[in-house]
Amino acid sequence: GQPGYLHSFAMSERHLVFVLTPYRMREGKAFFERLRFAADLPCRVAVVAKDALAAPRWFDVDFGMVYHFADAFEQGREIVVRASRHGNPVAARSPFAAAMRGEVAAEEDPVELVELRIDLAGGSVRWDETGIRGTEFPTVDARATRPRQSRIYAPVRQGRALAPYPNAIASIDVHRGRMNVHRYGDEIMAEEHVFVAKPGSHRAGQGWLLGTLFDPVRGRSGLAVLDAEHLDAGPLASAWLPFMFPLGFHGAFRWDA
Structure with missing residues (x-):
């Protein structure tokens, strides 16, 4: 088969949807x-x-490096997948390499929240493109069953950042083109947040976001809890430790039944 990165x-x-870059x-x-980017190969x-796990259907599409998907829906014979797409083939191979060294990236890496539309019939x-840029690590409330119902939660850069x-952290309504944002501050690094549904709730979006933070100025790490429907109100609770720990809840939250 064709070489590539997944x-x-x-x-x-x-359906399951895979993007092989x-x-x-x-x-x-x-x-x-x-x-190393292989310009002679298509993005598949x-x-x-x-x-029918043994019978994949293959399609070619313009280049896009997708590390993290938000959600996917079926509309008739079309599958709509929402994801953060990196557009620069060189920078996309390790988009946070410069940040991990405390440097500004030499190559621009335009990352956009996009919809991958797969026409199974045609x-x-x-x-x-949704017109929403600068998002990564998108997550959702898995109870949402329709695109218009679903909000995408993702870390973003807002204003000045050290x-x-x-x-x-942002709550994104793709259908209306709106974002509800809480900005932690110039010096705070915000990592991916996980959605935690409120016990007993039934409507998608009723819950909290739990995320990790890093304050390099004070040399500390923390956790924040926000109301997913009112991010702009700021954290409901936060806790800081006087030392650093690895950033990110790279997964999903699930109540034990």
């Missing part, structure tokens, strides 16, 4: 530094029906 995948009601591996160095999308795939990294 980081994660999306899941709709009846055109990179080849070279020997030596750390993992992401080994990736595999769609796999859950009841056999075509395209990226649709570090080349997100300093805010």
